[in-house]
Amino acid sequence: MRTGAPLLAPVFRSDGQARLLAALLLPGGEELSITDLAERAHLAYPTAHREVARLIDAGVLAERQVGRTRLIRGNEDSPLVAPLREILLVATGPVVLLAEELAVIPGVDRAFLYGSFAARVSGVPGAVPADIDLMVIGSPDPVAVYDAAGRVESVVGRPVNPTILTAQEWAEESGFLTRVRQSPMVAVIGGDS
Numbered sequence: 001m002r003t004g005a006p007l008l009a010p011v012f013r014s015d016g017q018a019r020l021l022a023a024l025l026l027p028g029g030e031e032l033s034i035t036d037l038a039e040r041a042h043l044a045y046p047t048a049h050r051e052v053a054r055l056i057d058a059g060v061l062a063e064r065q066v067g068r069t070r071l072i073r074g075n076e077d078s079p080l081v082a083p084l085r086e087i088l089l090v091a092t093g094p095v096v097l098l099a100e101e102l103a104v105i106p107g108v109d110r111a112f113l114y115g116s117f118a119a120r121v122s123g124v125p126g127a128v129p130a131d132i133d134l135m136v137i138g139s140p141d142p143v144a145v146y147d148a149a150g151r152v153e154s155v156v157g158r159p160v161n162p163t164i165l166t167a168q169e170w171a172e173e174s175g176f177l178t179r180v181r182q183s184p185m186v187a188v189i190g191g192d193s
Helices: 015-025 034-040 045-057 081-091 093-103 115-121 142-156 167-171 175-182
Strands: 061-066 069-074 108-114 132-138 160-165 186-189
Touching: 015 034, 015 045, 015 069, 015 081, 034 045, 034 069, 045 061, 081 093, 093 108, 093 132, 093 142, 093 186, 108 115, 115 132, 115 186, 132 142, 132 167, 142 160, 160 167
Parallel strands: 132 160
Antiparallel strands: 061 069, 108 132, 108 186
């Protein structure tokens, strides 16, 4: 199944290519086998294999053989890697960066993006999002959450607006929560609802 160009960064040939590159080039990126890379990027193995071959031929990715396993990584010698990393940070980085930041904060049960950024990531057409809406469920220290959001904001160049609710508050009914639940959500930690 062919996917279209991602709405947040149409410079990539497909959403799958953007996810594959994000898995390898963004912070926390590591050497991955094609099987692991396909799983992480939510791609079929043959699609990941073809995409990796294209990107190795272009010099964006590099590989090394360990036994029978090919390990793939970003090619730091390529002049394309740094600019691609910058684009990926703005387009897909908030999910990765927020997951890293929030994972170390006690009391975060789950977190997800909602609003226009989540809608674009989910393929819903619309205007370029001006900010990133983050929902955090649990009982974390609010200062720690806001500090984490600020650090991510400084990297991705968009305001990150956290809303913190307890599990009990999330279970309540309100117009706002109904709109959030009925709109696209992108999981950051745990489930998306």
